[in-house]
Amino acid sequence: MDITISAEWLIPIITDPLFPLISMMILAILGLLFLLLIFRIAMHSYTKRLQDQYVAKQEYVLLALDVPRNNEQGPEAVERMFAYLSGAKGTGPAELPISVEIISVASHIQFLIRIASQFRDLAEAAIYASYPDAEIVEVEDYTKEMPDKFPNDKYDLWGADFTLYNKNAYPIRTYTNFEHTMTGELKDPMVDMLEILGKLQEGEQVWIQIIIKHSADKEIKKGKKEAEMVIKKLMGEKVKTPKTMSEQLINLPLEFLQAATIMTPPTPGSATPEKQKTVSPGERKIIEAIQNKVSKISFETKIRIIYIAEKEVFNKSRGIIGVLGALNTVNTLDMNGLMPDKTAKTLVNMYETSKSSSPKQTAIMAAYKKRGGNWKIESQFQKDWKKFLEFLTISQASKKNVLNIEELATLYHFPVIASRVPLVKKTGSKRGEPPFSLPTK
Numbered sequence: 001m002d003i004t005i006s007a008e009w010l011i012p013i014i015t016d017p018l019f020p021l022i023s024m025m026i027l028a029i030l031g032l033l034f035l036l037l038i039f040r041i042a043m044h045s046y047t048k049r050l051q052d053q054y055v056a057k058q059e060y061v062l063l064a065l066d067v068p069r070n071n072e073q074g075p076e077a078v079e080r081m082f083a084y085l086s087g088a089k090g091t092g093p094a095e096l097p098i099s100v101e102i103i104s105v106a107s108h109i110q111f112l113i114r115i116a117s118q119f120r121d122l123a124e125a126a127i128y129a130s131y132p133d134a135e136i137v138e139v140e141d142y143t144k145e146m147p148d149k150f151p152n153d154k155y156d157l158w159g160a161d162f163t164l165y166n167k168n169a170y171p172i173r174t175y176t177n178f179e180h181t182m183t184g185e186l187k188d189p190m191v192d193m194l195e196i197l198g199k200l201q202e203g204e205q206v207w208i209q210i211i212i213k214h215s216a217d218k219e220i221k222k223g224k225k226e227a228e229m230v231i232k233k234l235m236g237e238k239v240k241t242p243k244t245m246s247e248q249l250i251n252l253p254l255e256f257l258q259a260a261t262i263m264t265p266p267t268p269g270s271a272t273p274e275k276q277k278t279v280s281p282g283e284r285k286i287i288e289a290i291q292n293k294v295s296k297i298s299f300e301t302k303i304r305i306i307y308i309a310e311k312e313v314f315n316k317s318r319g320i321i322g323v324l325g326a327l328n329t330v331n332t333l334d335m336n337g338l339m340p341d342k343t344a345k346t347l348v349n350m351y352e353t354s355k356s357s358s359p360k361q362t363a364i365m366a367a368y369k370k371r372g373g374n375w376k377i378e379s380q381f382q383k384d385w386k387k388f389l390e391f392l393t394i395s396q397a398s399k400k401n402v403l404n405i406e407e408l409a410t411l412y413h414f415p416v417i418a419s420r421v422p423l424v425k426k427t428g429s430k431r432g433e434p435p436f437s438l439p440t441k
Helices: 010-015 019-057 075-085 117-130 190-197 217-234 245-259 281-294 316-330 357-370 380-391 405-411
Strands: 003-005 060-066 098-105 108-116 135-138 155-164 204-213 261-263 298-310 338-345 401-404
Touching: 060 117, 075 117, 075 405, 098 190, 108 117, 117 135, 155 316, 155 357, 190 204, 190 316, 204 316, 204 405, 217 281, 217 298, 281 405, 298 316, 298 357, 298 405, 316 338, 316 405, 401 405
Parallel strands: none
Antiparallel strands: 003 261, 060 108, 060 135, 098 108, 098 204, 155 298, 155 338, 204 298, 298 401
């Protein structure tokens, strides 16, 4: 295609008597748009501050879950529990987060759930519906015993937030992929992690935190559209990616230039006919997995892991590499998986310490205790500039990881009796109902 650019069309526009007036009108419109942009950013920041204040003012309870001693139910029971918890929607300006946690203190493992006090009955009902013999006890926050600031004379700490390394439409490897095709026997994906947690020494602790929050309706629609676009690409269909606000502004001069460009039309018959793509078995499997993911209830998810230990017993190979290795069981190269967020972890890498780690250690400990969101170390200018870029959708720094209830149940579920993890806290006896004739007075 031959392209020639002609600038002769500019001469009558510049010499026109109305050109200065039109220029002033264009500048006035651009100024108004800029003011509207600043106002919208300010309103967004104000709304975010109100939401954070609302979440911080709520009362929360931390519930310890003692698993049934003879548990035979697999992750599908916890999947139903997460579906039940999807009803914990508040009426305030922000959705209240729910934190499900697994901790190991000197190899003793405990499952916990932290939820707003107003939803405690809902959480207990969700657990008892799947595990009638479970025991639920309100406990003190275990994080209070640990230091708030680092460096610390007694403790050392490693921590990181985890993010999906592919688009949200792609699922991680779920428990259904760990079932034997012939016998249906489940090779519990939780066993590897529990084995690592069960080998910690006195003075070592590993905390695993999964914060879930309901997605807004527009985010749900956005996720479904993203999944549809991914499926169409895999099937070989042409997909027109919607332009962001920033891309539209950038493309305005180009579109204006194209309107004044004399383009030689292509020769008839020069275009090659499109070939229909054949979907491979692997791509068909991915398409089915994506369709399965979007068909189930999903949550915005933040996964955070902390390894804290006394300096005398701090062991990176056991507390860091072992945990990361166990987490790799849910990762697949063709779909999705979890990896440490490079901008939200305490060390430069797992094999060396850094003087810059101390403020990061303090920040991640504060974020964990608050069950909060991002904790990246940034200046106020960096934060304000990033907000501006995110508003224009130029930056993807605040990517929201979305997991459905099947994926969550894979990462957080009680081990079945066949797993034989002896150090998981279990119920001491079976719960029973009181006799019907028992007097109440």
